[in-house]
Amino acid sequence: MAKVRKAVIPAAGLGTRFLPATKTVPKEMLPIVDRPILLHVVEEAARAGIEDIVLVAGRGKTAIEDFFDVSYELEDKLERDGKHEWLNSLKQIRSMANIISIRQKQPLGLGHAVGAAAPVVGKEPFAVLLGDEIMISRTDQQTVTEQLARRFESTGLSTVAVMEVPLEDTSKYGIVEGDVTRDGTAQIVKVKNVIEKPSQGQTTSRFALPGRYVFDAEIFEHIRNTKPGKLGEIQLTDAMVAIAKSKGLLATTFEARRYDAGDKLGYLMATIELGLEHPELKTSLRSYIKKLAEKL
Ligand code: G1P
Numbered sequence: 001m002a003k004v005r006k007a008v009i010p011a012a013g014l015g016t017r018f019l020p021a022t023k024t025v026p027k028e029m030l031p032i033v034d035r036p037i038l039l040h041v042v043e044e045a046a047r048a049g050i051e052d053i054v055l056v057a058g059r060g061k062t063a064i065e066d067f068f069d070v071s072y073e074l075e076d077k078l079e080r081d082g083k084h085e086w087l088n089s090l091k092q093i094r095s096m097a098n099i100i101s102i103r104q105k106q107p108l109g110l111g112h113a114v115g116a117a118a119p120v121v122g123k124e125p126f127a128v129l130l131g132d133e134i135m136i137s138r139t140d141q142q143t144v145t146e147q148l149a150r151r152f153e154s155t156g157l158s159t160v161a162v163m164e165v166p167l168e169d170t171s172k173y174g175i176v177e178g179d180v181t182r183d184g185t186a187q188i189v190k191v192k193n194v195i196e197k198p199s200q201g202q203t204t205s206r207f208a209l210p211g212r213y214v215f216d217a218e219i220f221e222h223i224r225n226t227k228p229g230k231l232g233e234i235q236l237t238d239a240m241v242a243i244a245k246s247k248g249l250l251a252t253t254f255e256a257r258r259y260d261a262g263d264k265l266g267y268l269m270a271t272i273e274l275g276l277e278h279p280e281l282k283t284s285l286r287s288y289i290k291k292l293a294e295k296l
Pocket of ligand 1: 211
């Protein structure tokens with residue numbers, strides 16, 4: 001089975017939940033401690049063996065492109081000042097993957113954004129990682145994208161990540177329905193249906209899509225045939241229903257800590273928890289949080 005070597009990261013949203021900060025800075029470039037959200041996402045893909053990353057950006061595209069490019073003046077200064085550690089970390093970011101940036105000209109939905117990557121991805125299987133969801137895996141663990149890619153490579157079936165959410169939260173996500181089996185600690189769903197943000201009572205399934213997918217290139221054909229759905233947008237979930245009915249689609253639970261960094265509370269949680277693991281900050285942040293908690 002073909003290896004998953006390419007990934008698509010849609011990063012074209014307007015970031016309205018983070019206004020005014022996102023008026024000029026794309027939400028994917030907001031920092032979690034000292035690393036932009038997007039760097040965590042690119043790193044997850046790179047750890048899964050992804051070589052080429054197609055960034056589908058709208059406005060704010062230049063800040064994202066510049067981040068993964070050489071900054072000659074900065075690197076020259078770091079070199080002259082003997083700041084080799086910083087210099088190396090900047091060089092390491094550049095060599096993580098080939099970043100290919102394309103523009104989604106109109107915000108017509110997630111399915112449309114993924115479809116815009118078709119000419120670059122071609123006929124290969126590929127991963128999709130939503131640019132504002134952060135998945136943190138231990139260094140001895142497979143990343144979520146890696147867990148999906150390996151299952152695709154062993155089954156030949158498109159495979160997406162799911163997490164169980166309380167029934168009252170199902171209306172915030174794409175929800176997967178199907179027959180559930182187990183493989184070790186993972187629950188595997190043979191997907192029969194996917195509903196984008198169901199209304200209360202529309203489903204009893206609690207398997208929500210947190211934004212990690214591996215698809216057979218056939219998905220592009222289904223995206224092309226997808227009519228505007230929920231909110232008048234071309235929904236990726238509608239194309240997923242079509243691929244579930246043709247070649248088949250699996251969903252799997254995963255091991256990782258997940259943060260919705262596109263949401264203010266999720267962003268703060270990620271900042272605090274990753275701050276508590278940051279070598280320079282962990283001791284002082286921990287004692288600050290303890291003192292603060294006593295006052296609350
Ligand atoms: C998108 C998808 C949805 C998925 C969610 C995960 O929705 O359409 O299926 O569950 O991302 O974050 P959005 O959050 O962009 O409205």
